[in-house]
Amino acid sequence: MSLVLENLSRRFKDTDAIRDINLSVEDGEIVGLLGTSGCGKSTLLRAISGLDQAYTGTVSINDQVKKGVHDATNFIFQEPRLLPWLTVEDNIMFGLKGKPKASFDRARRFIHYVGLSGKEALYPKQLSGGMAQRVAIARALVMQPDILLLDEPFSALDAFTKMQLQDLLLEIWHKYQTTMVLVTHDIDEALYLCDRIVVLRGQPGEIIKTINVTEPRPRDRGSVELANYKADILDQLDLNQ
Amino acid sequence: MAKTLSENQAHIQAYTPTKLKSKPKFAHSSRKWLLGSLFPIVLIIIWETVSQLGVVESYQLPAPTVIVDELIQLASTGELFEHIYITLYRVFGGFILGTIVAIVLALGVGFSKTAEELFDPMIQALRSIPSLAWVPLFILWMGIGESSKITMIAVGVFFPVYLNLVTGIVTVDRKLIEVGKIYQLSLFQQVYRIILPASLPSFLIGLRTGLGLGWMFVVAAELMGASQGLGYLLVVGQNTLSPETILVSIILFAFIGKVSDWFLKLIELRLLRWQDRFVRGN
Ligand SMILES: Nc1ncnc2c1ncn2[C@@H]1O[C@H](COP(=O)(O)OP(=O)(O)OP(=O)(O)O)[C@@H](O)[C@H]1O
Ligand SMILES: [Mg+2]
Numbered sequence: 211m212s213l214v215l216e217n218l219s220r221r222f223k224d225t226d227a228i229r230d231i232n233l234s235v236e237d238g239e240i241v242g243l244l245g246t247s248g249c250g251k252s253t254l255l256r257a258i259s260g261l262d263q264a265y266t267g268t269v270s271i272n273d274q275v276k277k278g279v280h281d282a283t284n285f286i287f288q289e290p291r292l293l294p295w296l297t298v299e300d301n302i303m304f305g306l307k308g309k310p311k312a313s314f315d316r317a318r319r320f321i322h323y324v325g326l327s328g329k330e331a332l333y334p335k336q337l338s339g340g341m342a343q344r345v346a347i348a349r350a351l352v353m354q355p356d357i358l359l360l361d362e363p364f365s366a367l368d369a370f371t372k373m374q375l376q377d378l379l380l381e382i383w384h385k386y387q388t389t390m391v392l393v394t395h396d397i398d399e400a401l402y403l404c405d406r407i408v409v410l411r412g413q414p415g416e417i418i419k420t421i422n423v424t425e426p427r428p429r430d431r432g433s434v435e436l437a438n439y440k441a442d443i444l445d446q447l448d449l450n451q
Numbered sequence: 452m453a454k455t456l457s458e459n460q461a462h463i464q465a466y467t468p469t470k471l472k473s474k475p476k477f478a479h480s481s482r483k484w485l486l487g488s489l490f491p492i493v494l495i496i497i498w499e500t501v502s503q504l505g506v507v508e509s510y511q512l513p514a515p516t517v518i519v520d521e522l523i524q525l526a527s528t529g530e531l532f533e534h535i536y537i538t539l540y541r542v543f544g545g546f547i548l549g550t551i552v553a554i555v556l557a558l559g560v561g562f563s564k565t566a567e568e569l570f571d572p573m574i575q576a577l578r579s580i581p582s583l584a585w586v587p588l589f590i591l592w593m594g595i596g597e598s599s600k601i602t603m604i605a606v607g608v609f610f611p612v613y614l615n616l617v618t619g620i621v622t623v624d625r626k627l628i629e630v631g632k633i634y635q636l637s638l639f640q641q642v643y644r645i646i647l648p649a650s651l652p653s654f655l656i657g658l659r660t661g662l663g664l665g666w667m668f669v670v671a672a673e674l675m676g677a678s679q680g681l682g683y684l685l686v687v688g689q690n691t692l693s694p695e696t697i698l699v700s701i702i703l704f705a706f707i708g709k710v711s712d713w714f715l716k717l718i719e720l721r722l723l724r725w726q727d728r729f730v731r732g733n
Contacts, residue, residue: 261629285633291626295648295725304644305634335727353634 212237212389213258213357218267219414220253226414227253231267233408233417235357238387242394242404246447250415251393252361258391259285259359271357284355288362290342292334292349299330302348320348324378340371347375351382357389364399373431376403380427397443401436402429409446419446513695518702521695535703538669538680541597542711545604546665550658552605553612561620561650562642574613582607582664583671595676600669607668608661615657619650652726655719662715666708 213235220227228250235241243251256262258269260279271280284305292301299317306313321327324344334342343363350358364372376399382388394400400407401423409419421443425435495515501507502514509517525531556574559566585606593599623646631641673682681700688696 259633261632279632279635281635287626287629289626291630293627293630293645293648294727295651304630333725335725 212272213391214268214270215254215258216268216270218254218257218265218269220250220257220262220265228257228410229414229416231415231417235389235391237356238383238389239406240383240390240392240404242392242400242407243410244394244397244400244407244443244447245410245415247395249410249412251395251410254410254415255285255359255361255391255393259283261285280357282356284350284353284358286346286350286358286360286363288365290334290339290346292337292342292345294334296333297330298326298332298334298337298345301334301345302352304349305353316352317348320352323351323382324348340367340375343367343371343375344378347378351386351388354386355388357391360390360392362393362395365394365396372399379403397440398431398436400443401439402431407439407443409443411447419443510692511694513698518695518698521693522699522702525696525699531703534679534681534684535707538673538682539707541600541604541672541680542662542665542669544597544601545668546608546662548601549605549608549661549665550612553609553616553657553661557613557616557620561617561646571617578610578614582610582668586671586675590675600672600677603672604665604668607664611660611664612654612657615660616650616654619653619657620646622653623649652723655715655722659712659715659719662711663708666704666711670704 213233215231215233218231218233219229231254233241243254245251253262257265260269260277260283263277268275269277271282274280293304296304299321302317302320303313306316318330321330324347326341326344326348329337329341334345337345343366347363364375367375379390380403383390390403392400392403404423407421407423408417409421410416411418421439423439425433429436498512499515502509502512502517513521522531556570560571560574561567582603586603589599589602593602627645627649628641631645636644669680670682670685673680674686677683677686681703684700685697688694688698688700
């Protein structure tokens with residue numbers, strides 16, 4: 211098991227953001243965290259990543275319990291968070307260590323994957339939102355993380371770019387079998403991408419339901435099966451309950 | 452698979468930087484020059500006419516041509532260049548000294564809470580003293596030689612550079628720092644790969660403000676006691692009742708000050724190519 215969370219809780223001053231979250235994620239699995247705004251999805255993801263260390267409970271990655279950022283993980287934020295003074299290429303090489311030549315070749319390969327060939331020398335200010343997010347994706351992937359954490363990575367993009375980048379993510383998953391934890395509040399996105407969807411609710415956020423999506427990939431975004439799952443999830447999220 | 456992927460993404464619009472074609476750019480800059488110099492030229496013509504007609508006395512305001520004569524005369528003896536040289540030497544000496552001290556202290560205060568608690572209150576307190584008030588004290592301590600002048604100028608340069616750099620360092624976007632954390636940068640790497648580049652714009656503003664103050668302070672220092680320099684020419688002009696000498700000095704101060712600022716601005720444009728700036732339209 212590559213990622214196991216036990217009794218994870220996080221308190222901010224006098225409010226609990228999440229309480230007693232238990233979750234284990236298999237190698238190569240794509241798990242979606244779905245829930246209404248403010249139920250603690252980002253908080254949970256930041257605890258897993260080690261960016262936030264003020265939680266209680268344990269996060270174990272590849273059987274190693276550690277508070278703090280782990281080598282095997284990488285994070286894609288909602289905004290691209292590119293370093294504005296670096297070109298596309300240098301941003302992608304940001305985390306690479308070792309021989310410049312090898313880093314360079316590797317960066318080129320990932321620039322090609324994300325469809326940005328020819329844009330290596332541009333600065334972030336010269337990129338569209340979708341292109342910038344591609345760079346952010348390449349910057350994380352070039353590190354070949356075992357576990358990729360994504361916090362609403364496509365929520366700021368238009369519908370078409372969003373679909374393209376979702377496909378890109380699946381391509382990469384096919385290639386590297388990267389384990390992914392994806393925070394989203396887009397139910398369709400979760401259904402299209404995830405093997406398992408964890409529904410969080412309330413304040414403090416708690417897991418109220420886990421849904422296995424058994425549809426084989428590639429999935430049809432408009433299929434009846436996915437629509438049924440969606441109805442089920444909407445039911446769970448019903449605020450009247 | 453990766454190939455088809457990049458193919459179907461190729462049509463996504465790309466913002467390739469389109470270089471302005473040289474012709475409109477030239478037209479634009481000549482227009483700018485024309486507009487900018489229109490008013491000064493008209494002013495100079497009026498000034499010359501008024502002086503020639505004797506409306507103002509020449510011992511109060513000499514005609515532009517008289518000033519140019521004076522400039523040529525001072526230049527021909529080579530005396531002018533010695534004045535310019537010594538003034539430049541003082542400004543840049545003070546500028547470098549002030550900047551170095553400011554960088555060292557700002558790095559300390561920006562990164563260490565303890566250093567901030569130790570130094571910042573004192574620096575803030577010293578800042579509230581109008582810097583020119585130091586002049587007599589420095590002259591008393593160091594005489595009227597070069598060291599007191601350079602120290603003076605360094606004090607003037609120090610504050611803007613220090614304040615801007617500290618501000619730059621402490622206001623670096625937390626979001627970028629988090630990126631550094633994800634990539635497990637050491638503290639040192641975080642400083643030179645994220646914090647310093649991020650505070651560069653504000654540091655450069657500090658440098659330009661500092662240089663401006665440096666020019667102001669060199670005048671003060673040279674007025675107080677000097678036997679050479681453009682500021683000394685002001686004193687000479689006053690004592691010999693020759694306003695043209697004063698005006699030559701003022702014009703040279705303006706010109707050299709502008710050139711040095713322009714030089715820093717070029718460096719800034721080069722270093723901050725990446726910055727997404729607001730560009731004004733017409
Ligand atoms: N730094 C913080 N300080 C105090 N409270 C916080 C902080 N970060 C989050 N919270 C609180 O924790 C709760 C969960 O926040 P979180 O950002 O994890 O929500 P979320 O599920 O990601 O929401 P969204 O879908 O809107 O991004 C909220 O009530 C929020 O107010
Ligand atoms: Mg969130």
